[in-house]
Amino acid sequence: MWRRTAAIIKKEFLQTLREPRMWVVLLLPPIIQLIIFGYAVNLDVENSPIAWMDQDRTPESRELLAEFEGSPQFRVTHIPAGDEEIQELLDRSAVHAVVRVLPGFGRDIRRGQRTQVQILIDGTNSNSATLISSSASQVVARYAARIQGRHPPSGRMASGPGPVRQGPLLSAESRVWFNVDLKSQNYFVPGVVVNIIALVTVMLTAMAIVREKEIGTMEQLMVTPIRPMELMLGKTIPFAAVGLLEVLLVTSAALLIFRVPFRGSLLLLLGCSAAFLLTTLGFGLLISTVSSTQQQAMMASFFFFMPAFMLSGFAFPIRNMPLTVQYLTYLNPLRYFMEIVRGIFLKGIGLAVLWPQVMALLVLGTTLIGLSVLRFHKRLD
Numbered sequence: 567m568w569r570r571t572a573a574i575i576k577k578e579f580l581q582t583l584r585e586p587r588m589w590v591v592l593l594l595p596p597i598i599q600l601i602i603f604g605y606a607v608n609l610d611v612e613n614s615p616i617a618w619m620d621q622d623r624t625p626e627s628r629e630l631l632a633e634f635e636g637s638p639q640f641r642v643t644h645i646p647a648g649d650e651e652i653q654e655l656l657d658r659s660a661v662h663a664v665v666r667v668l669p670g671f672g673r674d675i676r677r678g679q680r681t682q683v684q685i686l687i688d689g690t691n692s693n694s695a696t697l698i699s700s701s702a703s704q705v706v707a708r709y710a711a712r713i714q715g716r717h718p719p720s721g722r723m724a725s726g727p728g729p730v731r732q733g734p735l736l737s738a739e740s741r742v743w744f745n746v747d748l749k750s751q752n753y754f755v756p757g758v759v760v761n762i763i764a765l766v767t768v769m770l771t772a773m774a775i776v777r778e779k780e781i782g783t784m785e786q787l788m789v790t791p792i793r794p795m796e797l798m799l800g801k802t803i804p805f806a807a808v809g810l811l812e813v814l815l816v817t818s819a820a821l822l823i824f825r826v827p828f829r830g831s832l833l834l835l836l837g838c839s840a841a842f843l844l845t846t847l848g849f850g851l852l853i854s855t856v857s858s859t860q861q862q863a864m865m866a867s868f869f870f871f872m873p874a875f876m877l878s879g880f881a882f883p884i885r886n887m888p889l890t891v892q893y894l895t896y897l898n899p900l901r902y903f904m905e906i907v908r909g910i911f912l913k914g915i916g917l918a919v920l921w922p923q924v925m926a927l928l929v930l931g932t933t934l935i936g937l938s939v940l941r942f943h944k945r946l947d
Contacts, residue, residue, distance in 0.1 A: 574800020771850025
């Protein structure tokens with residue numbers, strides 16, 4: 567058995583890697599996709615253009631302007647003179663937000679009275695609007711905290727001749743774990759690794775058996791004593807090795823190019839990658855057994871990958887999806903591997919935490935491989 571399987575493995579390696587162009591196809595596109603996705607998929611609010619409308623023109627309002635100009639999240643690009651110009655700027659998306667200081671801003675601060683700052687945000691992109699709103703509120707809160715000592719509230723209460731108590735008695739302090747700088751690249755780049763490996767391995771494996779049909783060697787394989795399981799192993803193992811090579815290559819690029827923190831174990835990542843490859847290669851083989859041409863196999867690969875990508879939790883949290891769709895994601899191997907890779911990269915967690923995801927991948931992979939073998943055996947009969 568192993569001698570026949572080894573012969574198929576050797577044949578597959580020679581057939582796949584004998585052309586130098588195939589090395590380019592295997593190595594260059596994943597790196598290009600990682601760079602493009604890594605730089606393009608970025609939700610950080612940095613240098614967002616904003617407009618500043620000061621209707622108070624006092625030292626206090628200019629001090630607030632300095633706070634926004636000193637923040638790395640914002641860049642003041644326009645100073646509108648009226649509401650019509652504000653409307654035009656937002657209509658043309660020339661700015662992401664407009665900060666308007668109302669008349670009496672400085673007077674109210676000097677009197678220790680409550681005052682407000684109006685922030686108009688372009689809500690076309692709801693995610694960016696939420697981040698901009700949060701960042702602008704933080705800038706205003708820092709300014710308010712600094713001036714509170716200089717201009718205490720007029721409604722404060724004092725008891726006796728002792729010092730006046732200012733500010734709240736209770737304050738909350740937040741501490742961010744795992745992604746201290748809150749960089750979206752640290753969250754998205756490991757997800758890009760998952761998507762690239764899934765796409766490459768599914769497409770390569772989906773065309774494995776179909777290629778035999780198109781070049782006319784399937785009949786030769788059918789008259790040999792090789793069994794369906796041996797043929798499947800011979801077709802799968804080379805692409806599993808290619809998949810693990812892709813894991814090492816793309817992970818190295820993520821660490822060197824994007825400086826994504828890697829706090830876990832590389833051996834654990836490779837072991838979990840092998841379990842994930844069992845599912846992608848199994849699905850690729852299943853596509854290969856039901857397709858008649860390589861074009862059909864490629865189209866079926868994209869038909870699998872796009873829904874799997876959307877339901878993997880790469881960009882959209884699964885908990886925010888409808889309940890029916892959340893149940894559907896339990897059949898998606900990309901969901902489990904996405905959690906594994908992000909956990910290993912950012913949190914440094916081990917198998918004691920990740921074993922449910924690993925078991926799910928093993929169950930899905932074994933099922934898909936078994937269905938592929940049964941399907942191929944039926945076609946031979």
